[in-house]
Amino acid sequence: MLFYTIKRLGLAALIIVVAMTLLLVMVHMVPGDPARTMLGPRATPEMQEALRIRMGLDKPLITQIGLFFLNLLRGDLGMDVFENRPVATIVFEQLPYTLELIAAAIIWPVVLGTILGVYSASHRNSLIDRLTGVLSIAVVAAPAFVVSLFALLIFAVQLQWLPAIGAGDPDSFADRLRYLALPGFSIGLSWVGYIARMVRASMLEVLGEPHIRTARAFGLSEWRIHYGYALKLGILPIITMLGVGMGFLLSAAVFTEMVFARPGIGKLVIDSITSRNYPVVMGAVLVSTMLFVLSTAIADLANAALDPRVRKAL
Amino acid sequence: MSEPVLKVSNLSIDYRTEQGRLKALRNIDLTIGAGEIVGVVGESGCGKSTLISAILRLMANNAEVTGGGIAINGRDLFKLSARELRMMRGAEVSIVFQDPMQSHNPVISIGRQMVDIQFRENISKKEKLNRAIAMLAEVGIPEPAEKMKQYPFELSGGMRQRLAIAMALLCRPKLLIADEPTTALDATLEVQILDKLKDLQQRYGCSVLFVSHHLGAVARLCDKVAVMYKGEVVESGDIDTVFSNPQHPYTRALIECDPAGLEERTRMLPTIPADFLEAARS
Amino acid sequence: MKQQSELLKSAKLILRDPLGLLGLVIVIALVGSAIFAPSLAPFNPTAIDMKARLSGPTASHWLGTDQLGRDTFSRMILGGRVALQVALPSIAAALGLGLLLGMVAGYGPRWLDNAIMLLFDTLRSFPTVMLALSFVALVGPSLGTVMLVVIVTSAPIYGRIARTQTMTLKSSEFITAEEAMGARMPRILLIHILPNILGTLVVLASMDIPAVIALEAGLSFLGMGVKPPTPSWGSLLKDGYALIRSTPWLIIAGALPIVMTTLGFTFLGEALRDVADPKLRRTR
Numbered sequence: 001m002l003f004y005t006i007k008r009l010g011l012a013a014l015i016i017v018v019a020m021t022l023l024l025v026m027v028h029m030v031p032g033d034p035a036r037t038m039l040g041p042r043a044t045p046e047m048q049e050a051l052r053i054r055m056g057l058d059k060p061l062i063t064q065i066g067l068f069f070l071n072l073l074r075g076d077l078g079m080d081v082f083e084n085r086p087v088a089t090i091v092f093e094q095l096p097y098t099l100e101l102i103a104a105a106i107i108w109p110v111v112l113g114t115i116l117g118v119y120s121a122s123h124r125n126s127l128i129d130r131l132t133g134v135l136s137i138a139v140v141a142a143p144a145f146v147v148s149l150f151a152l153l154i155f156a157v158q159l160q161w162l163p164a165i166g167a168g169d170p171d172s173f174a175d176r177l178r179y180l181a182l183p184g185f186s187i188g189l190s191w192v193g194y195i196a197r198m199v200r201a202s203m204l205e206v207l208g209e210p211h212i213r214t215a216r217a218f219g220l221s222e223w224r225i226h227y228g229y230a231l232k233l234g235i236l237p238i239i240t241m242l243g244v245g246m247g248f249l250l251s252a253a254v255f256t257e258m259v260f261a262r263p264g265i266g267k268l269v270i271d272s273i274t275s276r277n278y279p280v281v282m283g284a285v286l287v288s289t290m291l292f293v294l295s296t297a298i299a300d301l302a303n304a305a306l307d308p309r310v311r312k313a314l
Numbered sequence: 315m316s317e318p319v320l321k322v323s324n325l326s327i328d329y330r331t332e333q334g335r336l337k338a339l340r341n342i343d344l345t346i347g348a349g350e351i352v353g354v355v356g357e358s359g360c361g362k363s364t365l366i367s368a369i370l371r372l373m374a375n376n377a378e379v380t381g382g383g384i385a386i387n388g389r390d391l392f393k394l395s396a397r398e399l400r401m402m403r404g405a406e407v408s409i410v411f412q413d414p415m416q417s418h419n420p421v422i423s424i425g426r427q428m429v430d431i432q433f434r435e436n437i438s439k440k441e442k443l444n445r446a447i448a449m450l451a452e453v454g455i456p457e458p459a460e461k462m463k464q465y466p467f468e469l470s471g472g473m474r475q476r477l478a479i480a481m482a483l484l485c486r487p488k489l490l491i492a493d494e495p496t497t498a499l500d501a502t503l504e505v506q507i508l509d510k511l512k513d514l515q516q517r518y519g520c521s522v523l524f525v526s527h528h529l530g531a532v533a534r535l536c537d538k539v540a541v542m543y544k545g546e547v548v549e550s551g552d553i554d555t556v557f558s559n560p561q562h563p564y565t566r567a568l569i570e571c572d573p574a575g576l577e578e579r580t581r582m583l584p585t586i587p588a589d590f591l592e593a594a595r596s
Numbered sequence: 597m598k599q600q601s602e603l604l605k606s607a608k609l610i611l612r613d614p615l616g617l618l619g620l621v622i623v624i625a626l627v628g629s630a631i632f633a634p635s636l637a638p639f640n641p642t643a644i645d646m647k648a649r650l651s652g653p654t655a656s657h658w659l660g661t662d663q664l665g666r667d668t669f670s671r672m673i674l675g676g677r678v679a680l681q682v683a684l685p686s687i688a689a690a691l692g693l694g695l696l697l698g699m700v701a702g703y704g705p706r707w708l709d710n711a712i713m714l715l716f717d718t719l720r721s722f723p724t725v726m727l728a729l730s731f732v733a734l735v736g737p738s739l740g741t742v743m744l745v746v747i748v749t750s751a752p753i754y755g756r757i758a759r760t761q762t763m764t765l766k767s768s769e770f771i772t773a774e775e776a777m778g779a780r781m782p783r784i785l786l787i788h789i790l791p792n793i794l795g796t797l798v799v800l801a802s803m804d805i806p807a808v809i810a811l812e813a814g815l816s817f818l819g820m821g822v823k824p825p826t827p828s829w830g831s832l833l834k835d836g837y838a839l840i841r842s843t844p845w846l847i848i849a850g851a852l853p854i855v856m857t858t859l860g861f862t863f864l865g866e867a868l869r870d871v872a873d874p875k876l877r878r879t880r
Contacts, residue, residue, distance in 0.1 A: 141862065143810040152840065216370075
C-alpha cells in the first residue's frame, strides 16, 4: 500500500509537471506576448520590454521552465505586477471560498444521491425509482450556470428568501452557510440524479452477486444487506467518479461564483482576465489544476484503502 | 419418530419465462428426520437448486409455487412472515453454498461477518467473536483468532469452504443444507471436507440435506438418498437399497455413468442421453 | 443491399423508442432552425430598436426584446447556429485526433503507447473551464478559442476508448492473418480497425455535443466566448443576468434551448447506443 501510494502520488506529480510545461510552451508559442497584452495597445516598446524582463519572458524557454519549477518548489507562483503582491498569496486568499463552495455543492448530493440510488436499486420500478430516473436525465440537461441563474431569479430576486450576492460575514458560520445555500444547491442539483443513477447501477450489480444470497440465507436484515454489505462494495466506483468529478466541480464553481458574485478562484480568474492580470490567471489555473490532479489521486488511494482486495494486494 | 425437521410434500414450482411456463419441480416429496443425512442427486438442471431455494424461500422472482408445501419443524414455510422467515434462516435452516470463492462478501472481514450472523443471540460482541473463533477451530482452520481480521479472499478454496461450514453451524441449525459443497474443490480436499461434515454432524446432531451430482460423495456421507430427474423425485430410499438395487432406469444409468463406480477401465465414458426417459422407453 | 436493410432496421428501432423519437425530433428541429435561421428569424438579430427596448412577449416580439430593443426570439434562433458552428467541427476534430492517437497508441510499440497515454492523462488533468480561461487570457475571447479547448480536452477521452478497442482487435485472428500477409500499420488501422470502432465512437461523440454547446454558452455568458453583437445562447443569458431584476425573458430564451438541446442529444444518443449495442441497454 505504501509503495502504491508513492507510485500514485509520483504519477500525479509527473502529470502536473507535464501539464505545466505544456502550458508554458503554449504561452511561448502564442503570437504576441503577455507583456503587450497586459499593458494594452498604448504602451511603448520600452515599457513592454521592461515588463518582459520583470516577468522573465526575455529568457530562453528552457530557462523559463526551469525557473518556474524551481520557484514552484518554494511555493512561489510569481508576482502580481499590478499590485506587487505574490500571486500565491492572492490565490490562496481566494481558494478557501471555492473549496467551501465545492464542499457545499457535493456533500448533500452524495448523501441524497446515495440514499436514492440504494432505494431505487432495492425497490426497482417503484415511484421513487422512476422519479429518480426522470430527474437524473432532466436535471443533468441543465448546466450549473443555467441552474444558478434560475436559482438566483426564483429564490433571490422573486421570492427573496436567500441572499443574491457575496459570501456572507466570514466570522459567522450560520451566515456563511446562508450565502452558500443557493450556489451549493445550483452546482449540486445535477449531481443528485447522476450519483443516484451510478449508485443504482453499481448496487444492482452487487445485489446480483452470490454473497448477497448468502447474507439473506443467514437471515440478515434487508437494511443491513443493502446499506451495510452491498453498499460497501457498491460505493467503490462512486469514489473514483467523485475524484474525476472535481474537474467538473471546479468548472461549475467558476460560473456559480460569477452569478452569485462570490469571491473564489473562478471569480479571481475572470476578474484577472478582465484586468489583463496575466500572472494571476496562470497562478489560479495552476492551483486549480493541481487540486484536480491531487483529488483524482486521492480518490484512487481512497478506493484502494477501502477495498481490502486491492489494499492487501499492494 | 418425532416431528421431521424438513417435510416437503407434493411441491410443484414453475418459472414464468418469456417462452411460457417452465415446470421446474413436479410433486416433490422429501422428508428429513432429526439427525438424518439425506442426499439429493441428479444432473444439473434437474431442479435441485430450485428445491434448495424453495426451502430457504430464496426463490428467483419469476418462480411460482403451484402446489404443495414445505414444513420446517412442523411450521408451514409459506405462511411465515418476513420477520419469522429471517429468524428461521441461519438458525433453524442454514446453508453451505456451492462456490466458496464467491459466497462471502469480499470487503467485510471474516470476524464481522461471523459476528453479524449471530444477531439473534443476546450476548456481547466479544463473546460472539469468541464463539466465532471457537467454531473456526472446530472446522479445522488454523490460527482462527488471526482470521477474524482477515477477508474471505485471503483464504484458500478449501479453507473458505470450511469457513462456510463454520458459519452455517454457528447458530446451531436443526437442518444444514449443503449445496454441492465440494464440487469446486479437488478430490483430496473433497474427502477432508466430507469427513469434517460427517464428524460435525454427529457432534451437533443436526440433520443434513446434501445435494450433489457426485454419487461417491453421497454414498460416503448419507443415510438416505433421493434421485431427481427433470423436476421429479424418481426414486428414494435408504442409500444401500437404492444404490445396490436401483429400480428406476435413470438411477441405473446414473450409477453406470459415475466414473468412480465403474468396474473396469473403458476408453469411452458412458453418458446419459438428453432425452433419457424417451430413449429408455423406446 | 444488406447494409441498407440494416440501416432501415436501426431507423425503425429508434422510431419505436418514444424518447429516441423525441430526441430525433429535437435534434432535427435544432439543425433545421440553424440552417434556415436567417429566413426563420422574424427580425434582424442585431437590429437595434430603442423604442421597443425591454418589452415583454408581444405579437411581433414573441420572447420580448433586450436592453437595445433587439428581438430575443430572433437572437435565440441565430444562437443555435453559433452553437452548432462551434460544437460540430470541434467534436469532429476531437474525434479525428482521438481516433488517430488512440489507434496508434493501441497498435504501436509500447513506448509510444506510454507517451500518448501520459499526454492524454495530462490533457485531462486541466479543469475544462480553467483551461479555456487560460487560453482566453492568452489569445483573447473567440469561438476559435472555445473550439481549441474542446479539441484538447475531448480528444483524450475518445483516444482512450479507441486505444482499448484497438488493443482488443489487434489480437484477433483476422488482424494476425493480415499481418502474416505483410500488411503495414496504416493499412491495418484504416481498413480493418477504423471501420470496427468508428460506430461506437461516433455515438459517444454525438452525446458530447450538448456539453460543448453548454461550454460555448457558459463562456459566452462570462463574456469569454462570442464577441458582441453576435447572438449566442450564452450572451442572451449574459444580458439576462444583467437585467435579472427587470425581465426574466432573456434568461428563459437562453436557457430553454440549452436544456432542450441537451435532452434531445441525450435521448437520441441513448437510443442510438441501444441500437448499436444491445448489451449496453440503459437500466434506467
